[in-house]
Amino acid sequence: MAEPVRADEPLLQTPLHAEHVALGARMVPFAGYDMPVQYPxxxxxxxxxxxxxxGLFDVSHMGQAFLVAEDKSHETAARAIEALIPADVVNLKPNQQRYSQLLSDEGGILDDLMVTRVGAPGHEGWLYLVVNASMKEADYAHIEARLPAGVSLRRKDDLGLMALQGPSATAVLARKAPQVSDLPFMMSADVQIDGIWCHVSRSGYTGEDGFEISCNGKDAPTLWKALLADPEVKPIGLGARDSLRLEAGLCLYGHDIDTTTSPIEAGLIWSIQKRRREEGGFPGASRIQQEIKDGPARVRVGLKPEGRAPAREGTVITTPDGREVGIVTSGGFGPTVNGPVAMGYVSRDVSAVGTDLHLMVRGKPLPAKVAAMPFAPHRYKR
Amino acid sequence: MTTRYTKDHEYIRLEGDAGTVGISDYAQQQLGDVVFVELPSVGKTLAKGDEAAVVESVKAASEVYSPVSGEVVEVNSALEETPGTVNEDPAGRGWFLKIRVTNPGELDGLMTEEQYQEFVKSIS
Incomplete structure (x- = not known):
């Protein structure tokens, strides 16, 4: 049995740190924060x-920031971020949110992020960004260095962020804020919950219906406890967050996507709206438009190992006759599937669903098939 | 019956010239929910410290090392279908394998129950 690695550098804490400790969570270093990997x-x-x-998740370690156009024009702010990401932001409706990626000049993914057009009165020309914890310093530096005059980035390190996910999430939140019931997927609203200002979006990263809820950090423990007081709600750590998003077929930055992968290889073409595909005007556009036209050389696929042995990140993928065709980028046990699941990149010629492949686990070939994702069906509120 | 522990949290419980090998209660707690166990073939010869088995939690795979040298004489095949037994009863039904000990002197280098409990306290 190998000892867990312990980091010696001082770790940051989210506003909910004391809550996790009080609940008996096992805390681990994650992206520079001391975070709950699981509760008892x-x-x-x-x-x-x-x-x-x-399930209630603390995701306050993620980076929250606003992009603000001085001229109070949505188009000014939208054009500024569109120069860095391939999503259509100009045509976002107030309170609408989109998933996108910060791209390198080579069309690789610097980070993935959520972009929302702020809908609150008096905030015309504001975009709300949520980026990965591990990348936020690099992202903010990257964005700030590329903003035109008249557009500025305001990081909001004093905000908390939690996710409430699962089939009961709507009923739970609607008991405190009835208007969230009618919120469509990827739309947001400002609401009061027990007198606390919250920005609620119908989104998440588990494949389930649910919400991400931003509030002032000082209010976060009160809101956390209020939501946990509902018998339908339990706190969920990073361990289950990872198995939930893996079953949902969602990418984890630094694993399934990074600077070496393009959004097209990663199967994220759905996040690049038609206008942007045609017009380009984002970093790496020529590569990405080429890949849309010709198909990329390799693609991200789901993999279903036969038997019960999980295939972890880094596992080499071969054809049954031993030709190396790719690598696993996320893999483990899927509790809902009740078996091992994985995703990875393979050559396009062996990427069709049902293709027989081998995963080299501890030196032995483990038979697997290319599988459709998600492994567990999405249950978003459309 | 004598039980000895390694610093890597395996136990070996001696019954005659054979020992039953598993992981300690502390180890199963640290691992969390066990979802897969890979066992060696019966008849395999292991040196002390060789990889004897693999145990996987939702989060990660870990090796189980042989506490002593010897020959694998039996494995707990039930773990292949019900790996969670390792969490429920690590010292009992959650055993991994039985090994015929070739060099009983190797046991002297392992920790007693009392020494192991002290060791766990010192690292947790």
Whole structure:
């Protein structure tokens, strides 16, 4: 049995740190923060609870910021961020949110992020960004260095962020803020919950219906406890967050996507709207438009190993006759699937669903098939 | 019956010239939910410290090392279908394998129950 690695550098804490400790969470270093990997009930129980009821996640380590156009014009702010990402931001409606990627000049992915057109009165020309914790310093530097005059980035390190996910999430939140019931997927609203200002979006990263809720950091513990007081809600750690998003077929930055992968290889073409595909005007556009036209040389696929042995990140993928055709980027046990699941990149000629492949696990070929994703069906509120 | 522990949290419980090998309660707690166990073939010869088995939690795979040298004489095949037994009863039904000990002197280098509990306290 190998010892867990312990980091010696001082770790940052989210506004909910004391809550996790009080709940008996096992805390681990993650992206520079001391974060709960699991609570005493364990990852399997937390995963299944989220699929059957509602799970509450602390995601306050993620970076929240506003992009603000001085001229109070949505188009000014939208054009500024469109120069860095391939999503259509100009045509976002107020309170609408989109998933996108910060791209390098080579069309690689510097980070993935959420962009929302702020809809609150008096905030015309404001975009709300949520970026990965591990990348936020690099992202902010990258964005600031490329903003035109008249557009500025305001980081909001004093905000908390939590996700409420699962089939009971809407009923739970609607007991406190009835208007969230009618919120469509990827739309947001400003609401009061027990007198606390919250920005709520119907989104998440588990494949389930649910919400991400931003509030002032000082209010976060009160809101956290208020939501946990509902018997349908349990706290969920990073361990189950990872198995939930893997079953949902969603990419984890630094694993399934990074500077070496393009959005087209990663199967994220759905996040590049038609106008942007045609017009380009984002970093790496020539490569990405070429890949849309001709198809990329390799693509991200789902993989279903036969038997029960999980294939982890870094596992080499071969054809049954031993030709190396790719690598696993995320893999593990899927509690809802009740078996191993993985995703990775393979040559396009062996990427069709049902293709037989081998995963080299501990030196032995483990038979697997290319599988459609998600592994567990999405249950978003459309 | 004598039980000895390694610093890597395996136990070996001696019954005659054979020992039952598993992981400690502390180890299963640290791992969390066990979802897969890979066992060696019966008849395999292991040196002390060789990889004897693999145990996987939702999060990660870990090696189980042989506490002593010897020959694998039996494995707990039930773990292939119900790996969670390792969490429920690590010292009992959650055993991994039985090994015929070739060099009983190797046991002297392992920790007693009391020494192991002290060791766990010192690292947790």
């Amino acid at each position: 009930s364990g990852i399997l129980t937390e995963h299944n609870w989220t699929r059957e009821h509602a």
